[in-house]
Structure formats: structure tokens, C-alpha cells
Amino acid sequence: MSLSLFLLLLFFPLSLSQTPPKGLLINCGAQSAAQFDGRTWLSDSGFVSSGSPKTLTSPFLLPTLQTLRSFPRQVKRHCYNVPVYRGAKYMVRTTYFYGGVNGADHPSPPVFDQILDGTLWSVVNTTRDYANGNSTFYEGVFLGQGKIMSFCIGSNTYTDSDPFISALEFLILGDSLYNTTDFTSFGLAMFARNSFGYSGPPIRYPDDQFDRIWEPFGQSNSAKASSDNVSVSGFWNLPPAKIFETHIGSEQLESLELRWPTALLPSSKYYIALYFADNTDGSRIFNISLNGITYYHNLIVIPSGVVVFASQWPLSGPTTITLTPAASSSSGPLINAGEIFYLLPLKGRTLTRDVIALEKVKESLRNPPLDWNGDPCMPQQYSWTGITCSEGPRIRVVTLNLTSMVLSGSLSPFVANMTALTNIWLGNNSLTGQIPNLSSLKMLETLHLEDNQFSGEIPSSLGDINSLQEVFLQNNNLTGQIPANLIGKPGLNVRTSGNNFLSPPAP
Numbered sequence: 001m002s003l004s005l006f007l008l009l010l011f012f013p014l015s016l017s018q019t020p021p022k023g024l025l026i027n028c029g030a031q032s033a034a035q036f037d038g039r040t041w042l043s044d045s046g047f048v049s050s051g052s053p054k055t056l057t058s059p060f061l062l063p064t065l066q067t068l069r070s071f072p073r074q075v076k077r078h079c080y081n082v083p084v085y086r087g088a089k090y091m092v093r094t095t096y097f098y099g100g101v102n103g104a105d106h107p108s109p110p111v112f113d114q115i116l117d118g119t120l121w122s123v124v125n126t127t128r129d130y131a132n133g134n135s136t137f138y139e140g141v142f143l144g145q146g147k148i149m150s151f152c153i154g155s156n157t158y159t160d161s162d163p164f165i166s167a168l169e170f171l172i173l174g175d176s177l178y179n180t181t182d183f184t185s186f187g188l189a190m191f192a193r194n195s196f197g198y199s200g201p202p203i204r205y206p207d208d209q210f211d212r213i214w215e216p217f218g219q220s221n222s223a224k225a226s227s228d229n230v231s232v233s234g235f236w237n238l239p240p241a242k243i244f245e246t247h248i249g250s251e252q253l254e255s256l257e258l259r260w261p262t263a264l265l266p267s268s269k270y271y272i273a274l275y276f277a278d279n280t281d282g283s284r285i286f287n288i289s290l291n292g293i294t295y296y297h298n299l300i301v302i303p304s305g306v307v308v309f310a311s312q313w314p315l316s317g318p319t320t321i322t323l324t325p326a327a328s329s330s331s332g333p334l335i336n337a338g339e340i341f342y343l344l345p346l347k348g349r350t351l352t353r354d355v356i357a358l359e360k361v362k363e364s365l366r367n368p369p370l371d372w373n374g375d376p377c378m379p380q381q382y383s384w385t386g387i388t389c390s391e392g393p394r395i396r397v398v399t400l401n402l403t404s405m406v407l408s409g410s411l412s413p414f415v416a417n418m419t420a421l422t423n424i425w426l427g428n429n430s431l432t433g434q435i436p437n438l439s440s441l442k443m444l445e446t447l448h449l450e451d452n453q454f455s456g457e458i459p460s461s462l463g464d465i466n467s468l469q470e471v472f473l474q475n476n477n478l479t480g481q482i483p484a485n486l487i488g489k490p491g492l493n494v495r496t497s498g499n500n501f502l503s504p505p506a507p
Contacts, residue, residue: 021211023090023171024082029053029067036063044069044168047080050370054164056099064167065097065135071153073110073162077382079152079373080168084144088172089183091210092116092142092151095167096126097135102161112163113154116142118378119347120154122189124163135166137213139190141173141341143183145349150374154382173210176236180311181271181343188271188341192261195337197246207240214240214337217260219248230277230305237273237307239337244277244305249323249334256323256333261340267316268342274321275337277305282330289322290315298326301334312343350377350389353417354397358384360414361400365407388423396420403448404428411449416440427451427472435473437461446470450495453477458496462486474498 020039027034027041031053034041041064045053051071071078084090098109109126126136142149149170153163178188194217195203205211230244250256278284278301288295288308296308323333349355358376362368369385376397377389388399397418403425410433411426423446424438431452438444439461446469447462454476462471463485471486475498482501486494 021171021205021209023169026080026082026168026170027064027067028069028165028167029055034063041167044080047082047168048078050075050078050373054101056097056101058099061097061099062135064095065099068097068099068101068164068166070101070162070164071155073112073155073159075155075370077115077152077154077371077374078163079115079150081373082149082151082168082170083147084149084170085172086144086146088144089175089177090142090144090149091139091169091171091173091212092149093137093139093167093169093171093213094124094151094165095135095137095169096124096164097166098126098130098164101164106161110159110161110163112159113156113382114138115150115152115154115374115379115382116140116187117145117150117346118349118375119187119344120379120382121187121344124153139193139213140344141178141181141183141188141190143187145184146352152374152382156381169211171211174238177210177238178271178341179236180309185346187344187346189344191265191270191340191342192263193337193339194260195243195246196248196258196335198243203240203242207242209238209240214243217248219258230303232305235275235305235307237309237339239275239307243275243337247277247334247336250332252332253325253329254332255325256335258321258323258335259318260321260338261319264317265315265319266342268314269312270315271309271311271339271341271343272313273307273309273339274335275305275307276301276334277303277336278331278334279303280331283328284331284334285326285329286333287324287326289324291318291320292322295321347378348393348395350375350395350397354420357412357414357417358387358397360412364410364412366409367407369402369405390420399423399425401425402429407431410434411436411454413437419443422446422467424448435459435478439464441465443467446472448472449476450474451476455479457481458483458486460485463489468492471495 025041026044028044030043032043051069054070055067109130111125114121114124129136195214196217198216199218203214232241284301287297362372372384376384376387377395386402390396390398407429413436416438421441422443425448427448428451434456437459444465445467450472457480460483463483470493472495474495478499
């Protein structure tokens with residue numbers, strides 16, 4: 001078992017600010033921006049181009065739960081495109097409250113997927129929370145790897161009615177937070193964050209300057225404490241001081257067992273942070289183990305606080321934290337709070353060059369496929385209609401197949417920037433305009449543009465593509481002469497009937 005374990009004391013004199021967290025708050029389905037609790041929530045209309053805004057009639061809802069955006073499940077993916085700062089670390093939070101929006105035939109919420117920048121983040125299942133009258137939120141930490149971060153809702157085989165979303169937040173985190181994670185390779189998906197011994201409302205902004213949510217986790221042997229001596233500015237992850245006001249623990253010299261998180265953990269590697277502070281007289285020293293495996297030996301809890309964390313700890317199923325007092329301890333163990341995230345391996349992104357080119361192709365089509373949003377290739381099960389991609393570290397578009405898709409508009413010359421293309425199949429549509437210069441597509445094997453309304457001359461540069469095996473251009477409005485370098489070329493099947501060519505062909 002390869003473990004990475006760290007102990008962090010309070011060495012960093014950082015100042016806390018009570019200004020609202022920086023980032024974007026998006027109230028999905030809202031018609032206009034509004035102020036809630038001194039913070040501005042934006043309408044989502046500028047971030048998404050599909051779906052329908054809905055307003056719930058349920059009384060006593062928080063403002064951000066009163067509206068939602070609903071998406072037709074027949075389209076497999078719908079995406080928000082959110083501007084971000086490249087290289088900044090973001091806490092992304094999604095909130096869902098169903099409100100029976102899909103009608104009496106669907107009393108329970110749909111189950112669907114959420115996707116962040118081409119990586120399948122999690123399944124969204126709000127059934128239990130909704131049955132108890134509660135909303136559901138998911139939280140993750142991700143790196144802005146470009147100027148836009150895409151968040152997508154995906155309809156899968158288990159989605160039985162239209163998926164939806166109530167709120168979407170992109171909040172910038174400080175550089176110090178969770179910085180033992182390689183965010184170019186992983187995201188962090190929160191599984192639990194709790195304040196132990198606490199039974200009040202969730203702790204968040206302004207107590208937590210990044211508006212992380214610390215949920216209550218009470219237990220019979222919990223106790224009230226003072227956080228006067230805790231300087232949270234020194235903690236790497238900058239927790240709120242309020243979490244140190246309560247704890248679960250005992251003054252007796254006996255072991256403390258804590259089943260946390262209460263839910264079973266999927267088999268994965270986890271980022272775990274446990275927080276401790278003690279302002280009582282005497283010494284409080286104990287060992288920490290997770291499921292019987294030593295997590296930290298002889299932890300000395302001090303008034304100013306300490307956090308012990310592991311960056312990649314493997315866990316699966318039920319989890320028990322055991323705190324065992326050391327022989328030299330005068331008091332029993334205690335614990336104030338904990339966070340646990342599972343490491344989410346990022347699945348890669350389509351090469352930016354291809355993404356930009358496809359966006360230009362999309363702009364040139366009057367009615368592109370409805371699921372042309374987000375990353376074109378990833379996740380693989382949600383790749384764009386008509387797109388086939390390569391595998392490996394450089395994800396490229398290799399096939400563009402929109403045959404018989406009732407398309408109109410034109411073919412953008414930017415298609416030539418997708419230099420890994422081997423097949424372009426756009427036959428049996430109503431595309432107009434000229435055939436662009438495709439000479440940069442050195443790997444192109446088949447070009448099917450038959451049964452459209454292309455006009456102008458056939459680019460002679462097609463004859464310079466040595467890999468070409470098929471050029472189907474029949475039944476268009478092409479004019480001029482068939483380029484001589486396409487005539488009789490060995491291994492090349494050229495079809496041009498049904499056009500208005502001059503004859504004989506060019507010499």
C-alpha cells in the first residue's frame with residue numbers, strides 16, 4: 001500500500017478576508033440577475049444555449065431553488081460554457097431540487113450524469129434527498145485548463161425523464177488549498193465535509209471565506225469547546241474557525257471510534273484531511289488509524305490546531321476512524337472536523353486546435369446537431385454526434401460523419417485545421433457554397449460530399465492528397481472542369497456525375 005501522508009502545523013501567517021468569494025454564481029432558469037445574501041446570482045441564459053427555464057410553485061424555497069433549467073433527455077448532452085482564468089483552481093458546486101417539474105407521471109427525480117471538461121464527474125441521484133424535502137449538492141475542485149470550463153448534463157440509459165439543474169457555482173480557491181493534488185491529472189470530488197459535534201445549520205460563508213459547506217455531524221459524546229486560540233490563517237486548507245468550537249471526543253483515556261463517512265465509499269484513492277484543536281490543560285496525544293491501518297502516530301493536539309491529511313489513501317466500503325490515546329496522554333482523544341474527496345482521474349480533452357475548428361464548422365451550419373456542446377470527444381460515451389476520435393494522450397478528431405442529417409449552411413474552411421481527419425462524410429444534405437481547400441489534410445482517405453448543393457469549382461488541391469481513396473461529389477452544382485490530377489489517379493475512386501462541368505477536363 002503506497003501512502004502519502006502529511007502533518008501540517010500552523011506556520012503560515014495569512015490574513016483572512018470577509019469579502020465574498022471570487023467567481024460566478026449562476027441561478028439556473030432565472031430570467032435576470034438578483035441579489036441573495038449580499039451576493040449577485042446571474043441568470044444562466046448567457047452560459048447555455050439549450051433547455052427550458054422553469055419556475056417551481058413549491059412554497060418556502062430558497063431563491064436559488066425556485067427556478068431550474070430542464071433539458072430534453074432525447075438530446076444526450078447539454079452544456080454550460082463558463083469563462084474561467086487559466087491556471088486558477090475552482091471549487092465547482094452544482095445544486096439540484098426537482099420540485100416535480102416533469103409532471104405527475106414522474107414523481108421521482110431523474111437520474112443522470114454530470115460532466116466537467118470532458119471527464120465524467122458523477123452520477124446525479126437526488127431521489128433520497130428529494131423524498132425528504134431536501135436539495136442535493138455536489139462539489140469538486142478542478143483546475144481551469146483553458147479560458148472556458150464546460151459543465152454538462154448527460155442523459156444516460158437510466159435517465160427516464162428530463163434532467164435539470166437548479167444552481168451552478170464556480171468559486172476561485174486560494175493557491176494553498178488542496179495543493180498536494182496534481183490538478184493537471186486529477187480533480188477532487190467531495191464525498192463528505194463535516195464539523196463534528198456540531199448540530200446547527202451548515203457552516204459556510206461568511207464563516208468559510210471560500211463558501212465551502214461544512215455539514216453538521218453530531219454524536220452523543222460531543223462537546224462544546226473554544227476556538228479562541230485557533231489561528232486558522234495558518235492552516236494550509238484555511239478552515240473556518242467555527243469548526244473548532246465543537247468536537248467529538250472524551251476526557252477518558254479510552255479509544256474513540258467514529259464511523260465516518262457514514263455512507264459506503266466506492267473503491268478509490270482519497271484525499272482526507274482531519275482537523276484537531278485542544279485548549280484544555282494537560283496533554284492530548286493519540287494515534288489515528290483508518291480501518292485498522294495506522295494513519296498517524298503520536299499526534300500531539302495543540303491549542304492553535306493541527307491538521308493531518310493524506311493525498312492518496314485507498315479506501316473501499318465502510319470506514320472507521322479510531323483514535324487511541326498514547327501512554328503519555330493525560331486526556332482522551334477528540335476530533336473537530338474532517339474532509340474527504342475521492343481523486344477523479346481526468347480523462348483528457350480534445351486537442352484545442354480541433355475544438356476551435358469544430359466550433360467554426362458548427363457556426364457555418366444553420367442547424368448543427370443539438371449535442372454539439374462541451375468537449376467533442378470526451379467522455380467517449382458522450383462524444384458529439386457524427387464525431388469519431390483517436391485515443392491516447394493527444395485526442396484528435398479522425399472522422400466527421402453527418403450523412404443524411406438534414407443539414408443546411410456551408411462547410412467552413414476551418415475544417416482543414418483538423419489535420420488528423422481521415423474521413424469526411426457529409427452526403428445527402430443541403431449544404432451550399434464552395435468546397436474549401438483541404439490540402440492540409442494529409443491523412444484524408446475519403447471525402448463524401450455527394451447529394452448536396454455545393455457550387456464553384458473542385459479545388460485542384462484535392463489531387464495533392466496522396467492518401468485519398470474516394471472523392472464522391474455527384475449531384476451538386478459544381479462547375480468548371482474536373483482537375484486533371486484527379487482523373488485516372490491510381491487507387492482513387494472519383495464520382496462527379498450530376499454536376500455542370502465543362503468538358504474536356506483540364507489538361
